[in-house]
Amino acid sequence: MELTVSDLTVARGGVPILAGVQFVLAPGRALVLRGPNGSGKTTLLRTVAGLQPAMAGTVAGAEERIAYAAHADGLKAALTVAENLAFWASVFGGASIEPALDAFDLRALAGRRAGHLSAGQKRRLGLARLMVTGREIWVLDEPTVSLDVASVAMFADAVRGHLAGGGMALIATHIDLGLEADVLDVTPFRALAWDVAGSDEAFL
Amino acid sequence: MRALLIRDLRLALRAGGGFGLGLAFFLIVVVLVPFSVGPSSELLSRIAAGVLWLGALLACLLSLDRLLAVDWEDGALDLLATSPLPLEGVVAVKAVAHWITTGLPLVLAAPVLGVLLNLPGPGYGPLVISLALGTPALSMIGAFGAALTVGIKRGGLLLSLLVLPLYVPTLIFGAEVARRGAQGLDTSTPMLLLAGITCAVLALMPFAAAAVLRVNLR
Numbered sequence A: 001m002e003l004t005v006s007d008l009t010v011a012r013g014g015v016p017i018l019a020g021v022q023f024v025l026a027p028g029r030a031l032v033l034r035g036p037n038g039s040g041k042t043t044l045l046r047t048v049a050g051l052q053p054a055m056a057g058t059v060a061g062a063e064e065r066i067a068y069a070a071h072a073d074g075l076k077a078a079l080t081v082a083e084n085l086a087f088w089a090s091v092f093g094g095a096s097i098e099p100a101l102d103a104f105d106l107r108a109l110a111g112r113r114a115g116h117l118s119a120g121q122k123r124r125l126g127l128a129r130l131m132v133t134g135r136e137i138w139v140l141d142e143p144t145v146s147l148d149v150a151s152v153a154m155f156a157d158a159v160r161g162h163l164a165g166g167g168m169a170l171i172a173t174h175i176d177l178g179l180e181a182d183v184l185d186v187t188p189f190r191a192l193a194w195d196v197a198g199s200d201e202a203f204l
Numbered sequence B: 001m002r003a004l005l006i007r008d009l010r011l012a013l014r015a016g017g018g019f020g021l022g023l024a025f026f027l028i029v030v031v032l033v034p035f036s037v038g039p040s041s042e043l044l045s046r047i048a049a050g051v052l053w054l055g056a057l058l059a060c061l062l063s064l065d066r067l068l069a070v071d072w073e074d075g076a077l078d079l080l081a082t083s084p085l086p087l088e089g090v091v092a093v094k095a096v097a098h099w100i101t102t103g104l105p106l107v108l109a110a111p112v113l114g115v116l117l118n119l120p121g122p123g124y125g126p127l128v129i130s131l132a133l134g135t136p137a138l139s140m141i142g143a144f145g146a147a148l149t150v151g152i153k154r155g156g157l158l159l160s161l162l163v164l165p166l167y168v169p170t171l172i173f174g175a176e177v178a179r180r181g182a183q184g185l186d187t188s189t190p191m192l193l194l195a196g197i198t199c200a201v202l203a204l205m206p207f208a209a210a211a212v213l214r215v216n217l218r
Helices: A041-048 A081-091 A098-103 A119-133 A149-164 A195-203 B002-013 B021-037 B041-062 B069-073 B076-081 B087-116 B121-149 B156-182 B188-217
Strands: A003-012 A015-025 A030-034 A056-060 A066-069 A137-141 A168-172 A182-185
Touching (some): A015 A056, A030 A041, A041 A066, A041 A137, A066 B076, A081 A119, A098 A119, A098 A149, A119 A137, A119 A149, A149 A168, B002 B087, B041 B156, B087 B188, B121 B156, B121 B188
Parallel strands (some): A030 A182, A137 A168
Antiparallel strands (some): A003 A056
């Protein structure tokens, strides 16, 4: 089933940031969000992921299908790489962690505590978590931060594999991942400042 | 949910998890009380039940501000909120883990520390039972307070202020059970009230905590 976002208005701190966002994400497709810092990409992704309510408009086909990855990876420093992955795997229904360990080249680190990893290795572990969730829609916020070139390629391969299996990906990123993806620039959807008063009245 | 419980217990037991903090605080308070109020054994045995309950309550309070804050800071709370687990369940499991790592050791340590305060012989049973009944409510109310203050830097003070009034009924009836027990009186009325408060808290608080957590995650 497609992910359909129609006429979506997203707000941060009660102030609308993006208005009238529309897109349809079909199985096997990726959509890359672009826009300058502060343009509302993160807020849009959090709204699609259901972490915050939309001010207006609808997100259809997202319930219980989204694996979300943001700037923080949700790793526990006191647990090993394998324990961190196994925890998320069992929360999301008990997939095997082996493919994820291989895809992100974490096997050699499996017994290492997450607190002892480098920033790039932590990021790889955070992204490996996506594979153990078994969810169809990956919602990724700047997934390549602190990754080197080889790791970015590793990540792009993982996304390609996910798409080939009928998955979907919604990615906010500044770099070119080399994916066959549609691009959505969020700048034209920027909410106008004078919308603020009217929207607040209507929604409070 | 079992995975979450096991993870939280494992984190608490590993280095830096803060396991034993509440227990150490409880021990310190109870050991210091005879020094501060004087060595009169008659006075100590009169206040023992109340001091033990107060010590247990403060020890519980001490570890609350990390209950959800850790998961908030490293982003795990966002990920749990998008996971198949209901947020009510997540909060409840967090409270259970807090009780196992903080409340349960207090319950087990209380009779040992009761000796230090010259707690009268018939008081030990009611003390342990009242703590076992009351501390789950303290953990669950604490989880609600932690959900209210999650995302606030240095929210510990605000958390204490919010949670303390909610702790009062549990403290009143819990300490009353222990005091009556120590005096050899009938404890059934305050015991039933204590159990009733705990049941109500366990039934309602996960929903309240999840509701405020949803607001705070925005």
